[in-house]
Amino acid sequence: MNRTVKTILLLLVLAAVAYLFVSKVFTGTEEQAVAAKSGGPMAQKVAVDVFVVSPTAYQNNITSTGSVIPNEDVELRSEISGRITSINFEEGSQVKEGQLLMTINAAEMQAQLQKLESNQSLYKDMEARQRTLLEKEYISEQEYDQVSNQLATATADIQALKATMAKAYIRAPFDGIIGLRQVSEGSYVTASTPIARIVDVSPVKIDFAIPGRYSQMVREGETITFTTEGSAAEYTAKIYAIQPNIDPVTRTLQIRALFENRNNEVKPGAFVSINLPLREVEEAILIPTESIIPEATGHKVFLVKDGKAAPQMVKIGQRSETMIQILEGIAPGDTIISSGILQARPGSELNIRNVRTTEE
Template sequence: MLRRRMLIMLGVVLLIILMLGGYKAFSIYKMVQTFAVPKPPISVAVATATERPWQARLPTVGTLKALQGVNLSLEIAGTVKDVQFESGQKVTAGQPIVQLDSAVESALLETAQADLGLAQLDYGRGSQLVGSQAISKGEFDRLTAQLAKNKATVNQLKAALAKKHIVAPFSGTIGIRQVDVGDFLPSGTVIATLQDLSSLYVDFYVPEQAVPKIALGQGVHVSVSAYPSLDFPGTISAINPKVENSTRNVLVRATLANPDGKLLPGMFADLQVLLPNPQPKIVVPESAITYTLYGNSLYVVAEKKAADGSVEKDDKGQPILVAERRFIETGERREGLVLITKGLQNGEQVVSGGQIKLDNGAHIAISADKTLPAEQTSPPRTN
C-alpha cells in the first residue's frame, strides 16, 4: 500500500515537472519567434549634402558712430532767452536752436556803428583836405587808422552778437535738451547733442595679417543685439594707414545706410567682413551633425549589401536603407548650415532628424522633414 502511494506521488511530481518544462519550452519558442521577426524600419528625415559657393567671412566687432555728430555747446557765457527746439526733433542746417540774451552786445554794436559813421565822415573830409594841404599827412593817417579801428570794433561786436544765436550746423536729430529759459550758462555748456542718423559709420579692428584680404568697397554685414534677426549691409569706406603698436591691429571704417533710424551711435556691433573669391564647399543642415568629445559625426543613408555585395531588397522590391555612421570634419556654421571640410561627398543623403534613435547599420525609412527648405530635402532613392 505504501509502495503504491509513493508511485502515485512520483507520477504526480513527474507530471508537474513535464508541464513546467513544456511551458518553459513554449515560452522560449515564442521569444525566439518574436526576435526572429524583423524589426520595422526607423522613420527618419534626410537632407542632401549640396555643394554651393561659400564666401569666407572675417568675424569682428565694432562700434557705431554717426555720420556727423556733435555736442552743441556755447562759446561765450550768457542767459538763455529762448529755446527754439524740442527734444528729439529733426532739424535742418541753419535752423535756430537757442537764443541768448544779447541786449548788452546790441547796445555796444549800436555805439560802435555810430563811432564808425563819425569816423567815415572824418575820413571823407580828411581825404579832401589833405589834397589841398589843409591838414598834414600824419593827421590823415590817424583818421585812416581810426576808421579801420572802428570797422574792426563793429565786426568784433557783430561776431560776438552772432555767438549769442546758436543754429544747427547740419541737418540731423537733436537730443534731449539740457537747458531752460532763464538759465545762466557759462561758456562750454552743452545744450544738446545733434546726430546725423541718415547713415552711420562702424569702426572696427582687424589683425594685421588680415589686411591683404580687405579693400575699399568690400562688403560687410552688421548686426546689433537690439535687432538680432536683422542684418544691415555696409561697405568698407576707409582703412587706417597705420598698425596699432599695442594690439597689432588695423582700424577700419565701414559705412552703412540707416533709412529707418533703427541704428543709433554708440551701439555695439557684430560684423562679418565678406572676403573675396567664394569657393564651392559642401554644406549640410546643422541638425544633421552630432557633436561629441570623440569627434563630430553624422548618419549617411546607404543601401544594405548582402555577403556577395548585391543590394538587399524588401518584399516590395525596394532597396533596404540603413544608417551608416560617419565621422567628419566641420567648418564654419552659418544660417542653419554647416560647412563640411572632410568625410562627405556632394549629393550624399544624411539624416537630419531622428538620429537619436539610430545606431550604425540601423534599418531606416525616409520621411519628409518639414523644418528644412524644399531644395534640401530628398525623396527616398530607388533603383
C-alpha cells in the same frame, strides 16, 4: 647527518630554486610573444578616425563684432557766457543746418555796437572832410592819417563785436536730430555748460576690427552684412575707410563702413555682428576643427604615416563651425587623425576605424 651530506642537500636546494627562476622568466617571455601575436593587451593600438585632405573651393568669411556710431555727433555749448533768452527747438526733433536753436542775452553787446557804429559814422564824415582839405593842401598828410586810422580802428572794432555777437545765436551745425536739452530759458550758461546733443543718424558708421593677417584681403568699397543685437534683420553696409596701420597691441586692423539708415532703424551705440566675405579660395585645405591641438608655440595635428601617429605643426586660417583652413603644414593627400587624438602619442600604432574626405 655529516657535513658532506648537508653540503649536497644545500646544493640541491639552490639548483631547484635556480631552475624555477629560469623557467618563470622564459615562460613569461613566451606568454608575451603569444599575446603580441594574438593582439592582446601588450600590443593594443589606438583606435582613431581619420580625414583625408583634398583641396576644395572655399569662400573665406570673416566674422567680427562692432559698434554703430553716428555720422556726426556734437554736444552743443555756448562760446560766450550769458543768460538764455530763448530756446527754439523741441527735444528729439529734426533740425536743419543753420537753424537757430538758442539765443544768449546780447543786450550789452548790441548797445556797444550802436555806439561803435555811431563813432564810425562820425569818423567817416571827418575822413571825407580831411581828404578834401588834403587835396587842396590845407592840411598835412599826417593830420589826414590820424583821422583815417581812427576810421579804420572803428570799423575793425565793429567787425570784432559782430563776430562775438554771432556767438550769442546758437545754430545747428548740420542736419540731424537734437536730443534732450540740459538747460532752461533764463539759465545762465558758460562755455562749459552742456546744452544738448545733436547727432546725424542718416547715414550711420559701423566700426569694427579684423585680425591683422587679413589686412591685405580687404579693400575700400567692399560690402559687409551685419545684424544688430536683439534683431534678426540683416543689413548691408559699404566699407569706406580703413586704418592705415595694424594696432601693435591687439594685432587688429580697424575698419569703418557706412550704412544709409534712411528709416533710422539702426541706432547709434548698438552692438552689431558683422560678416565680411573675402575672395574665394579655389584650392583651400580644410580639416575638421577637432583635429587641431593648441600648443604654446602654435597649433599641431597628427598625421597618419605608415600606420603610426606623426605630429605636425600647422598654420591656421579662417575657422567655421566645423572646419578650419590650413595655410601651411599640410598638403593634399595627407591623412590626419580627426578623432581619438587624446590617446595618440608620437609613434603610436593606430587602428583606423573610419575614413572621411572633404566631399562627405
